[in-house]
Amino acid sequence: MLSKSLVGCSNSPKASAKIESSALSHIYEEAYKKHAQTFNMCGYAAPKIDKVRVGVVGLGARGQGAIRRLSVIDGLEITALCDELSEQVQKAKERITTSGHSAVEFSGKEDSWMEMCQRDDIDLVYVCTPWYLHAPIGVYAMEQGKHVALEIPAATTVEDCWKLVETSEKTKKHCVILENCCYDFFELLTINLARNGFFGDIVHAEGAYIHEIGKSLFYRGKPGRSWRLKENMTRNGSLYPTHGIGPVAQVMNINRGNRMEYLTSTSTDDFMMNNYAKELSQEEDYFKQFIDQPFRGNMNSTVIRTVFGQTIMIQHDVTTPRPYSRLHVISGTKGYAQKYPLPGRLSDPEHGRNWFSDEEFKAIEEKYNPPIIKKMQDIAKEVGGHGGMDFLMDWRLIDCLRNGLPVDMDVYDAASWSVLGPLSEWSVANRSMPIDIPDFTNGSWKANIPHDILLESGGTTGVRV
Numbered sequence: 001m002l003s004k005s006l007v008g009c010s011n012s013p014k015a016s017a018k019i020e021s022s023a024l025s026h027i028y029e030e031a032y033k034k035h036a037q038t039f040n041m042c043g044y045a046a047p048k049i050d051k052v053r054v055g056v057v058g059l060g061a062r063g064q065g066a067i068r069r070l071s072v073i074d075g076l077e078i079t080a081l082c083d084e085l086s087e088q089v090q091k092a093k094e095r096i097t098t099s100g101h102s103a104v105e106f107s108g109k110e111d112s113w114m115e116m117c118q119r120d121d122i123d124l125v126y127v128c129t130p131w132y133l134h135a136p137i138g139v140y141a142m143e144q145g146k147h148v149a150l151e152i153p154a155a156t157t158v159e160d161c162w163k164l165v166e167t168s169e170k171t172k173k174h175c176v177i178l179e180n181c182c183y184d185f186f187e188l189l190t191i192n193l194a195r196n197g198f199f200g201d202i203v204h205a206e207g208a209y210i211h212e213i214g215k216s217l218f219y220r221g222k223p224g225r226s227w228r229l230k231e232n233m234t235r236n237g238s239l240y241p242t243h244g245i246g247p248v249a250q251v252m253n254i255n256r257g258n259r260m261e262y263l264t265s266t267s268t269d270d271f272m273m274n275n276y277a278k279e280l281s282q283e284e285d286y287f288k289q290f291i292d293q294p295f296r297g298n299m300n301s302t303v304i305r306t307v308f309g310q311t312i313m314i315q316h317d318v319t320t321p322r323p324y325s326r327l328h329v330i331s332g333t334k335g336y337a338q339k340y341p342l343p344g345r346l347s348d349p350e351h352g353r354n355w356f357s358d359e360e361f362k363a364i365e366e367k368y369n370p371p372i373i374k375k376m377q378d379i380a381k382e383v384g385g386h387g388g389m390d391f392l393m394d395w396r397l398i399d400c401l402r403n404g405l406p407v408d409m410d411v412y413d414a415a416s417w418s419v420l421g422p423l424s425e426w427s428v429a430n431r432s433m434p435i436d437i438p439d440f441t442n443g444s445w446k447a448n449i450p451h452d453i454l455l456e457s458g459g460t461t462g463v464r465v
């Protein structure tokens with residue numbers, strides 16, 4: 001076996017602190033706690049809201065983008081803006097270029113969002129804060145009678161996943177996870193192909209968040225906004241699982257006829273982040289505080305088994321130098337799809353298992369692209385946000401609320417996709433031992449039906465561009 005130094009690693013990962021498995025025993029306990037369903041939020045249609053009044057909290061990079069997208073949707077009024085930093089609120093105000101918005105400002109305190117949630121001129125609280133605030137704000141906002149939309153992951157602990165489920169059921173308020181990758185065009189095509197039998201029985205799927213942003217996390221943290229770096233140096237596992245699992249879960253009808261049963265998770269050591277900390281601290285003392293912290297292993301691979309004996313692999317790597325990938329692999333008894341490296345491709349099972357040609361692929365798209373793509377693709381690309389998927393997600397959410405339709409990604413999706421994070425942490429800390437994935441639907445998954453991708457109702461919300 002090659003020693004660490006022979007494979008080019010001057011840093012000894014063993015020397016740095018590790019997260020003790022005993023410190024994570026609460027994750028195991030929470031995963032096996034029993035909870036009863038009090039109301040089934042899957043398929044629930046809340047009363048129509050003709051004009052959806054939105055309060056946005058967290059106006060950093062992602063929140064500013066959300067403001068721009070939300071402000072062009074008809075039947076939507078931005079009534080409140082909240083960020084701990086008042087300059088972020090001012091910036092957001094300037095991004096609203098359409099008429100009809102009268103945003104009240106909340107800032108200055110860590111809990112200014114509470115005051116915002118108490119207002120009675122808000123229907124939806126849209127949350128783009130650091131991860132650890134998603135669930136607390138979500139729970140509080142639902143208790144104040146608001147629907148909530150939470151950036152990813154919706155929660156970082158098993159306990160908070162359950163709190164979101166219980167609060168959504170108790171208040172009958174939607175808790176939507178803002179998993180934009182579920183609205184990327186190839187992913188939507190694969191959902192429709194799955195429903196039309198293209199893959200046969202799905203045997204295995206893969207998803208990921210592989211994005212080389214590791215070194216930049218140190219800079220983003222300067223001077224006081226180091227939340228993402230802190231997550232990466234205090235937790236070890238699949239911290240950002242929902243870009244990978246979201247679209248795959250929808251293809252496989254998870255929580256709607258299918259269920260994730262258990263997972264095992266394995267992480268490499270950290271081969272890079274501690275070296276970055278050392279390198280950067282040569283330039284500036286500020287970075288010395290990050291040396292020898294228990295950085296998460298650079299690559300995490302989590303394998304999930306469903307109750308029907310299928311597997312899903314979710315990978316997470318924000319550090320090694322490789323091209324961006326979310327994998328998005330669907331492998332069935334009859335067909336195969338793979339999105340990365342781009343462009344997305346489909347295999348032709350009848351002709352030597354080769355990829356369909358560009359012309360054949362276009363013909364399949366023509367036939368199987370779901371109506372939401374046909375109707376909204378051009379405008380989504382124009383408004384933008386990761387090529388249009390962000391806008392498609394926002395538009396669809398608002399259209400569902402305005403038309404009183406069930407939401408595509410409900411609280412059970414939010415909880416079961418997000419819980420992979422803390423469960424993977426436990427498994428990693430326990431030599432990749434298996435851990436059950438809680439059934440947040442309490443058995444309702446057997447009768448819950450898949451979400452509508454055919455725009456059978458709704459689709460009435462206009463866009464101002």
Ligand SMILES: NC(=O)c1ccc[n+]([C@@H]2O[C@H](COP(=O)([O-])OP(=O)(O)OC[C@H]3O[C@@H](n4cnc5c(N)ncnc54)[C@H](O)[C@@H]3O)[C@@H](O)[C@H]2O)c1
Pocket residue numbers: 057058059060061062063082083084085088109110111112113128129130131133151152153178179180225386
């Ligand atoms: N879906 C996607 O493609 C995507 C892309 C980027 C980020 N995100 C998610 O969006 C969220 C925000 O990420 P970001 O990159 O914008 O981070 P950021 O650090 O740029 O922004 C976070 C904002 O939250 C504010 N904030 C912090 N504490 C607060 C509090 N107590 N009350 C009010 N505001 C508070 C900060 O001042 C900051 O403006 C994260 O959950 C991230 O995972 C999602």
